[in-house]
Amino acid sequence: MKKRFIQIVLVYLLFVSLSDILFAQGFSTSIKYEPFLFIYKVEKNIENEFSFSGIDVSLDYKINNRLQTEFQTGFNYVDNRYRGIDAGFRIKSFLFESPIYFSGGLGISFLRNAAMSHSFRSYEKQIYFGSIGIGVNSTSNIVIQFTYRFPIGNNEIGHAEYSILNPENKRIIKYKMVGMLKIGLGYAISL
Numbered sequence: 540m541k542k543r544f545i546q547i548v549l550v551y552l553l554f555v556s557l558s559d560i561l562f563a564q565g566f567s568t569s570i571k572y573e574p575f576l577f578i579y580k581v582e583k584n585i586e587n588e589f590s591f592s593g594i595d596v597s598l599d600y601k602i603n604n605r606l607q608t609e610f611q612t613g614f615n616y617v618d619n620r621y622r623g624i625d626a627g628f629r630i631k632s633f634l635f636e637s638p639i640y641f642s643g644g645l646g647i648s649f650l651r652n653a654a655m656s657h658s659f660r661s662y663e664k665q666i667y668f669g670s671i672g673i674g675v676n677s678t679s680n681i682v683i684q685f686t687y688r689f690p691i692g693n694n695e696i697g698h699a700e701y702s703i704l705n706p707e708n709k710r711i712i713k714y715k716m717v718g719m720l721k722i723g724l725g726y727a728i729s730l
Contacts, residue, residue: 544647544667551610551628569682571595571725577617578717579696585717592616595723599631607631607640615648620661620714621696623648629670642672642686650696659714661697666690666716676727684723690716 573593579586595613602608609629616622627646634640648666669691674684694716702709 544645547628547645548610551608565601566730567599567601567727568730569597569599569725569727571597571613571682571684571723573613573615573721573723575615575719575721577615577621577719579620580715580717581699582712588617588620590615590617593721595625595725599727604636605633607633609642609644611646615719621650621716622661623650623666625649625668627668627670629672631674638676638678640674640676642670642674642684644670645691646670646688658701659697659699661714662695664693666694666696667692672721674723680727682723682725682727684721684725686719686721686723688719688721690718 571594573595574589574591575593577588577590579588593613593615595611597609597611599607599609607630609631610627611629612624612626614624625646625648627644629642629644631640631642646668648668650662650664650666667690668688670686670688672684672686674682674686676682695713696716697714699712699714700709701712
């Protein structure tokens with residue numbers, strides 16, 4: 540899957556290079572502050588935590604007035620449950636050449652071990668994700684975006700260990716990512 544992700548990025552870069560000659564529309568970049576609701580599952584219970592620690596930087600390529608591609612990278616942090624650097628590719632489709640768009644894409648999160656205590660341990664791994672969203676690019680370079688990210692494949696982010704008196708009878712509870720609802724507010728400039 541990692542090899543496939545690298546191939547997609549290389550095809551994207553080749554496409555952008557060739558389409559600049561063919562379509563000559565242009566690049567833009569944006570930086571977004573993205574607080575988010577982190578949704579995860581503990582056994583059969585769905586839980587969530589809100590975080591103000593999200594930031595995203597993107598490079599966009601406008602193919603035409605209705606279609607735009609975006610390569611983004613960012614950082615997200617939730618308490619001791621989730622800390623990762625993300626990279627992704629998104630396609631934006633603008634509604635009737637208006638500033639409102641729908642987006643969909645794929646990406647990868649490189650999780651770092653955020654916590655290792657006696658009871659909880661977060662994993663250091665990669666999680667692949669899909670994303671869907673809606674946004675607005677205003678005329679004053681302000682970007683407002685709502686995105687839902689969901690894991691593709693293995694979604695385990697950590698586990699908790701509990702033992703009562705006897706360590707041999709410990710109970711392991713897995714924590715699994717369900718998704719992330721991100722609210723982005725940013726500033727974009729044309730290059």
